[in-house]
Amino acid sequence: MNVADFNKVPGHWILAKMGKKVLRPGGKEMTLKLIKNLNISQNDQIAEFAPGLGFTAKLALAQNPETYTGIDADPDVIRRLNQKLAKNGTVTFHEGNAAETKLPAESKDKVFGEAMLTMHADHRKSDIIREAHRILKKGGLYAIHEMGLHPDKLDENIKAAIQKDLALAIKVNARPLTVQEWKSLLEQEGFTIKTTITNSMHLLKPLRIIDDEGFFRTLKIMKNILFNLHARKRILQMRKVFSKYENQLNAVMIVAEKI
Numbered sequence: 001m002n003v004a005d006f007n008k009v010p011g012h013w014i015l016a017k018m019g020k021k022v023l024r025p026g027g028k029e030m031t032l033k034l035i036k037n038l039n040i041s042q043n044d045q046i047a048e049f050a051p052g053l054g055f056t057a058k059l060a061l062a063q064n065p066e067t068y069t070g071i072d073a074d075p076d077v078i079r080r081l082n083q084k085l086a087k088n089g090t091v092t093f094h095e096g097n098a099a100e101t102k103l104p105a106e107s108k109d110k111v112f113g114e115a116m117l118t119m120h121a122d123h124r125k126s127d128i129i130r131e132a133h134r135i136l137k138k139g140g141l142y143a144i145h146e147m148g149l150h151p152d153k154l155d156e157n158i159k160a161a162i163q164k165d166l167a168l169a170i171k172v173n174a175r176p177l178t179v180q181e182w183k184s185l186l187e188q189e190g191f192t193i194k195t196t197i198t199n200s201m202h203l204l205k206p207l208r209i210i211d212d213e214g215f216f217r218t219l220k221i222m223k224n225i226l227f228n229l230h231a232r233k234r235i236l237q238m239r240k241v242f243s244k245y246e247n248q249l250n251a252v253m254i255v256a257e258k259i
Contacts, residue, residue, distance in 0.1 A: 006230035011170035011238050012052075012115070014231050018224040021055050022212035024114050025147040026199035026251030029211065031114065034143050035059045037195050037255045038110050042066060047135065049098040049113030049128065054081050056114060061091060065110075069103065071096045099127035103135045111136055114145040119172050122185070129189045136258045142191060147176035147201060148252035154178060162245050169234075169241040179252050191256035201249040204239040 006014060012023045022028050035056070040046060040063035051057045051070040061068055070093040072078055081093040096102060098113065111132045117125045132142045149159060166174040177185070183193050202208040210218045225232050242249065 006234055008171060010172045014234050016053060018231055019221045021053055024145055025201050025203060026145060026253060027208050027212050030145055030199045030251055030253050031056050033197055034145050034253050038141055038143050040065050040110055044109040046110040047108045050116035051081060052077060054085055057085060071098055071101050073097060099131050101131055101135060105134050106137045108135050108140060109137055110141050112143040117144060118147045118174050118176050121175060125185055129185055133190050133258055138258055140258045141255055143255045145253045148250045149176050149178045149248055150250050152178045152180040154248060162248060165241045169238045182252055182254055186256045190259060192259045194257050195255040197253045199251045201251050204242055
């Protein structure tokens with residue numbers, strides 16, 4: 001992974017460059033709950049939007065689905081994941097847009113994506129959710145794991161300040177929503193909510209990093225950060241924003257059914 005300019009690259013790629021594998025707002029704990037609640041079986045044809053480093057893809061593939069398709073807009077991601085995880089035509093990764101996957105309608109039993117809807121404007125969120133609905137079979141499940149805001153009636157001025165500070169810190173136009181707003185987006189596109197779970201947004205807290213990465217990998221990550229001034233500056237900036245809004249930021253996992 002080539003990070004040419006640490007001042008401009010999105011924050012999650014800096015963390016990945018430092019060795020972090022779990023880049024989800026609710027941590028590994030929330031991702032494991034997502035996989036559990038999807039209840040993937042050997043008969044399922046599944047798809048993942050924006051698999052990134054492939055952490056969740058590996059967890060999903062451990063359930064031995066009939067087929068797995070990963071869709072990501074980054075050609076480097078697709079090349080790397082095809083080299084690492086592709087298998088006999090049953091596990092494939094394709095470069096594409098999550099809002100227009102070109103997958104056949106009603107072809108998937110389960111679809112999921114993590115930490116990617118947050119990075120889009122609300123109308124683009126709806127486009128992606130609508131695409132998940134299109135490619136799912138009736139009764140199929142769609143799971144998301146995203147950054148959230150609370151309480152549900154959070155002051156709009158505070159919400160705008162959070163979005164502005166996040167965008168400056170992580171260099172992505174992050175637009176987290178309240179739990180109720182996430183639910184409403186899904187329901188507006190024809191889903192019914194089955195499961196909702198929240199967790200603290202402690203992506204850069206030491207205890208969360210150890211839980212996500214393990215003790216020895218955490219030491220390696222910390223060493224990498226210590227010896228990279230530019231990465232350290234950006235990560236401290238992100239951590240400052242996360243700490244500033246700790247009482248308003250959370251992580252949300254929702255499993256919804258196509259009705």
